[in-house]
Amino acid sequence: MNFHQYHYNGSFQLENGQSLESLTIAYHTAGTINKNKDNIIWVCHALTANSDVFEWWAGLFGENDLFNPNDHFIICANVLGSNYGTTNPLSTNPGTNSPYYRDFPIITIKDMANAHQLLAEHLNIDTIKLLIGGSLGGQQALEFTLLNKVKIDNLVLLATNAVHSPWGIAFNESQRLAIEADATFNDKIEEAGKNGLIAARTIAMLSYRTYSIYEQKQKDDYSVFNDFKASSYQKYQGQKLADRFNAHSYWTLSKAMDSQNIARTKESLEKSLAQISSNTLVIGISSDILFPPSEQKFIAKHIPNAKYVEIESLFGHDGFLIELDELNKILKPFA
C-alpha cells in the first residue's frame, strides 16, 4: 500500500470542547478509484494497528486477496491519537513547541470519525462501497456512518459495540493504572511508561483471547513450578507491543475506546441505529469476552434489515483478525 499524509491547517474541534490547532492524518491506499467511484473500500483499524491493512489483515486484504487493488480502491486512515503518522501525544504541541505527552487532549471515537470525514472531503470521496472495521475500528465505522455525510453503501461491523461496556472500560482502566504505576510515564520522553505499557498489553491479551486458547497453546509439563509458558507468553506479547508503540498513544486510544456511545448526544442507542440505511452485516465471535456477541446482536437488531453472523472460534476477540477462512466466505458478497 502507499503511505500518504494529509496536513489540515484549520482548527479541529474535539468533542470535549478543546481543539487541535492543526491536524495531520496519515493513511494508506492501494488501487485506484474507478470511473463510477463505486469501488472504494474504507477500512477502520483497531487499537494498536496502523493504516497498512495489507500488513495486519493479510489474507483478506492484499494484492491477491478478496479485497485487492485490481478490483478496489482500498483506504485506511491511522486514527487520531495513534503514533503511525496521525497527530498524537508525541506530536508537537503548537502552543509549547514541544510534544504533548500527557497534555494531549481526551479524544473520542466521534473525534476519530470527524477526522475520517475531513480526509474523505479532501479526497472527494462521497460514496463508499464498503466501510468495514472490527473492535475500535467497528466503533469508528459506526460513528463515521452516523455523521451521515458520506454515503455508505455497505457496512460491515466486526466484534464491536454501539456503547462501550463498563466491563470493557474496567479492562482499559486496569491497563491505564498499570501504565501510571510506571512513574516514568510522567517523563517527557518517547519511552515514558514502557514497563507499564508492557504490563498493559498483557492485560489486553487476556481480554483478546480465551481460557481455551491459553490451555491449548501455553500448557507446561507437570514437573514445572516456576517460569511457566503462560508467563513467558505474556512477557513476550507485552515486549513486542512496547517495541512498536508508546504508552501515551496507548493511554489516549484506550480512553477513546471507553468513550464509545453513539447515543451520547442523541435520544437512544436504538433510535441512532435505526437511522442507518446502509446494507449492514454485523459479525460476532462466539468466544469474545471483551465485545461479547450480545453487543453485535444488539446492533444488528436495531439497524434496519441488518444481518448478524457469528463465527464459532476459540480465539475470542482476536478471532476477527484470525478466522480468515470464515471471513473470506462471509465477506465474498461485499467484494
Next chain:
Amino acid sequence: MNFHQYHYNGSFQLENGQSLESLTIAYHTAGTINKNKDNIIWVCHALTANSDVFEWWAGLFGENDLFNPNDHFIICANVLGSNYGTTNPLSTNPGTNSPYYRDFPIITIKDMANAHQLLAEHLNIDTIKLLIGGSLGGQQALEFTLLNKVKIDNLVLLATNAVHSPWGIAFNESQRLAIEADATFNDKIEEAGKNGLIAARTIAMLSYRTYSIYEQKQKDDYSVFNDFKASSYQKYQGQKLADRFNAHSYWTLSKAMDSQNIARTKESLEKSLAQISSNTLVIGISSDILFPPSEQKFIAKHIPNAKYVEIESLFGHDGFLIELDELNKILKPFA
C-alpha cells in the same frame, strides 16, 4: 475469633530446595475441641484474606452462623507468605537481620499445606471433621488432604482446581508485571510497589467478577464520556487492597497459586485425586471465568464418590464468598 501465633524454631523445608530457618504461623480459632475431637472445622483462606474467617466469611462462619463456636472448633491459619502474621516477605530474614523483601523464596501450595500440617501437629489435631476452602484455599485443602497425615472426614472444595491453568497463570503474570512496572517495588520498604499493587488488584477484580455484574452495577448515564463509574470502581478496589496488603506478599502468593499442581511429583492428576477417601463435595460457580466449573467437575469426577454442585450466579469467581444463601443450604449437612 482468637488470634494466636505458633513459632516453630526448626528448619522448614520448601519445595524449591531452599528452607526457612524458622517459621511463624498465625492462626485464628473459635470454640473448643470437644471430647470426641469430632467437631474440628479447618478453613483455608484465599489469596488476600486473613485467618479471621468470621470477618471475611460472615453469614456462613460466625457466632450464630451455620459454622459457629458453640457447635464447632473453627480454625484457620494465615498462609505462608501472607502478611497477616505468618512468615512472609516483610519478616526478618535471619541471614541478614533485615526483611526479605524480594529475596523471599518462591513458595508453592504444597509448602502452605506443609505449614498447616506443622500447626495441626502442634495442636494435636489428627482428625478434621470438615476441611473447607475456596480458590487458593481450595488448592491448599487439596494438598493438605493429599499429605495424608491428618484424617479428613469431609472435604469441601469451592471454585478451585487441581492444577492451575495457563489462563490463570497469565492473569497472575499480568498482575506481577504491573507490580514490577512500579520501580519502587525494588525499594526496601513496606510500601514498595504500592501503585503497581493497585493496578494488580484491579486486574484480579476482572478475573473475580463478570461482564454482567459490571454492566449491572457500574453503568453510567449516556452523557458521560470520561471518568466512568467502572474506572472509579477499579481505582477504589485497587486502593482498598493496597491499604491493607503489600506488593511483596501479593507477588509471592500469586506465584504460589501458579504452582498448584497436585500431580507434580506424582503420576497423574487423576490418580492423585483417586487417592482421596474423604467424603467430598466440590462446588463451582456457573459464571467463574478464573476457575471455571470444568475444573471443579474434573476434581469431582476423579475423587471417589465425590459430589459436584454448581451455584448459578452472576458474580463469577467471587460467588464463593457472596452466594451465602446457596452456600448455607448446600453446606448444612456438613455442620
